[in-house]
Amino acid sequence: MTSLSKFATDNRKVISTLFLIAFALALFCVLNSVNAGSEGKEFSEVYDKITGWAQGTLGKILALTCIVVGTAFTISRGTLIYAVIGIAMCLVLYNAPTVIDGILSATVHADTALEPVKAVVTNGLLK
Numbered sequence: 001m002t003s004l005s006k007f008a009t010d011n012r013k014v015i016s017t018l019f020l021i022a023f024a025l026a027l028f029c030v031l032n033s034v035n036a037g038s039e040g041k042e043f044s045e046v047y048d049k050i051t052g053w054a055q056g057t058l059g060k061i062l063a064l065t066c067i068v069v070g071t072a073f074t075i076s077r078g079t080l081i082y083a084v085i086g087i088a089m090c091l092v093l094y095n096a097p098t099v100i101d102g103i104l105s106a107t108v109h110a111d112t113a114l115e116p117v118k119a120v121v122t123n124g125l126l127k
Helices: 003-010 012-031 041-055 057-077 081-104
Strands: none
Touching (some): 041 057, 057 081
16 A cells, blocks of 8 residues: 555545535635625626636536546446446536526516417328
């Protein structure tokens, strides 16, 4: 066992605690400049930044990393599920902001909501 893997094995709690502290610090830095308001317009800048990260260069790097790690695990473990999980993570990472926007801004227009459905039944021989 190498010294780095032995260190990681022996100090698993320390490493996970440091990771959680770093994550909380990063989250605090991102949200530090946001002031809560009644309409939430103050959060749109943060949302746009995170969406840009997810669908921009950072998102592409993370997606590629997911595919590479999934492929490596697929080769080492001999099962295809890790590659599928890596591809699924890529799709979720890139499309999550679009899906969230679609769900939260979904509206039904009154002029198309009550439009009747017309069905035409033919044998396909007439043009």
